[in-house]
Amino acid sequence: AVYQRRVRGSSLQLKEKLFMCASWTPKATVQAAIGSIALDRVRETLPDDETAELYGVTVLCVAVLAIIVTSPPGAALISLLGPRLLDFKSEEVQPIRANESDKEELSTGLNSVDNPDDG
Numbered sequence: 001a002v003y004q005r006r007v008r009g010s011s012l013q014l015k016e017k018l019f020m021c022a023s024w025t026p027k028a029t030v031q032a033a034i035g036s037i038a039l040d041r042v043r044e045t046l047p048d049d050e051t052a053e054l055y056g057v058t059v060l061c062v063a064v065l066a067i068i069v070t071s072p073p074g075a076a077l078i079s080l081l082g083p084r085l086l087d088f089k090s091e092e093v094q095p096i097r098a099n100e101s102d103k104e105e106l107s108t109g110l111n112s113v114d115n116p117d118d119g
Helices: 002-007 014-023 029-034 037-045 050-085 100-114
Strands: none
Touching: 014 050, 029 050, 037 050
16 A cells, blocks of 8 residues: 555656565564564563563564564565666656645644544
């Protein structure tokens, strides 16, 4: 859904759109960033609870496993498809502009965060 919203109406070629789709595949960056937070929180809030610590260690292990499983294929996909799908041009690249519906959606979302009671 995000992919479609970003490239709809853009001047990107089909090959560039395909590369964007491939480059947005999961590569476990979130897991790398927050994998140890569960274990840290358990150790801070429940230092004597062995079961909770076991759950925290399990979350950390799953995060590490996700990184090991998804990162190499994601990087390989980008490395293989990049040279085949993308053509380097020395001209300046134009950024993708948000359309009016994107701007309205963002504005509505920001207003609901600023005023949660207006709901």
